[in-house]
Amino acid sequence: MTTAAKIATRLYVDDALAAERSLGLDHGQAHFLRSVLRLTPGATLAVFNGRDGEWLAEIEGLGKGWCSLTLLEQRRAPAPEPDLWLCFAPIKRARIDFMAEKATELGCSVLQPVMTRFTAVSRVNEERLAANAREAAEQCERLTVPEVRETVSFGRLLDAWPEGRRLLVCAEWGEARPIVEALQTIRAETGGAAQPRPQPWAIMTGPEGGFAESELDALRKLPFVTPVGLGPRILRADTAALAAIACWQAVLGDGDRRPPAALAGFPLPEGD
DSSP, X not given: OOOOSOOSOEEEOSSOOOTTOEEEXXXXXXXXXXXXXXXXXXXXXXXXXXXXXEEEEEEEEEETTEEEEEEEEEEEOOOOOOOEEEEEOOOOHHHHHHHHHXXXXXXXXXEEEEEOXXXXXXXXXXHHHHHHHHHHHHHHTOSOOOEEOOOEEHHHHHHTOOTTOEEEEEOSSSSOXXXXXXXXXXXXXXXXXXXXXXXOEEEXXXXXXXXXXXXHHHHHTSTTEEEEEOOSSOXXXXXXXXXXXXXXXXXXXXXTOOOOHHHHTOOOOOOO
16 A cells, blocks of 8 residues: 555546456546646546545546556555535525535535525525535545435434434523633543544534524433523524534544645655
């Protein structure tokens, strides 16, 4: 396995990845490599599938709407990642696209749209959100792509809530501890240090109009819920979601880690 050279182009693929295997890209990816990046046979890129790490691949053949790759070697092995869901009330298109992209960059494992009482958006294009998440994962060097789930109602989400997963609720009114204070307390209770793969968590944010009073009342009664505040200013829904994710990652997640040296453009340490 090598990480000695930085590769500018990364693509997500569904295929299994193994040494010397050949694989074909879909029409959109082939068009991107040929017509946008203007790559030619012999050029190299990185591919990943969320399961087998990241692999160096060489373009074997390339034409209009098709491309075949040969896998050369593994650049990075799979690594543990935080299991953090983002449960969010859908918002307008440009902002929901932005939120999906940035939540991917910040390391969320699941993007779950939730219809609340005051949600103004009636339909969510999960396929478009998944495409945004995939492109963001390709750009930010992560080895996985978050799962974009089918939109559910507020009640259905809570009825099916998985045992053992805690929920951080961004509560715009009522009793709520400052988010960093709450997270630091939780960290101290779990041993005082971030874990390689912390326990499953989720963050929930409401719509632009905020949660209904009845929704926050219901959430506060649940034993796995921690209501938190994000400061004295009224934040837009996408801002609140990203601020909460960043705080969680900094205190409980992988915010204390650095990108791999080669990927960040720093010199690699000399080996033995």
